[in-house]
Amino acid sequence: MDDKQPLEAIAKKLKIGEYHRHVLLCIGDACCSADAGAKSWEVLKDELKRRNLSLATGPTACYRTKVQCLRVCASGPILVVYPEGTWYHNMTAERIPEFVETHLVCGQPIEDWIFARNPLPNE
Numbered sequence: 001m002d003d004k005q006p007l008e009a010i011a012k013k014l015k016i017g018e019y020h021r022h023v024l025l026c027i028g029d030a031c032c033s034a035d036a037g038a039k040s041w042e043v044l045k046d047e048l049k050r051r052n053l054s055l056a057t058g059p060t061a062c063y064r065t066k067v068q069c070l071r072v073c074a075s076g077p078i079l080v081v082y083p084e085g086t087w088y089h090n091m092t093a094e095r096i097p098e099f100v101e102t103h104l105v106c107g108q109p110i111e112d113w114i115f116a117r118n119p120l121p122n123e
Helices: 004-014 034-050 096-105
Strands: 021-026 062-067 078-082 086-088 114-117
Touching: 021 034, 034 062, 034 096, 078 096
Parallel strands: 021 062
Antiparallel strands: 021 078, 078 086, 086 114
């Protein structure tokens, strides 16, 4: 039995391999309230879908992941965008639409919200 077959079908459905960015949003209760984290996550999902960035292809295609801890544990929700490795703080539901438009659509990081950088190497 080939265990990879169901996974390959899921990956194809999710368009894994087509994305140019991966956004991870930390909603852990060590850095923000459960309510703030949940609201940010819902707005992020909605914005990515609305702008056709999620489950898409092309240069702005973006995968999203909700995580419980990115080990920063302060000034959350914390959000990181890879491969550029841009780390954002206080990513409340109110900030998410501007982040999506400015960083993900226009390619311009929002410097005032960034607290660290850790880009992945280009292949």
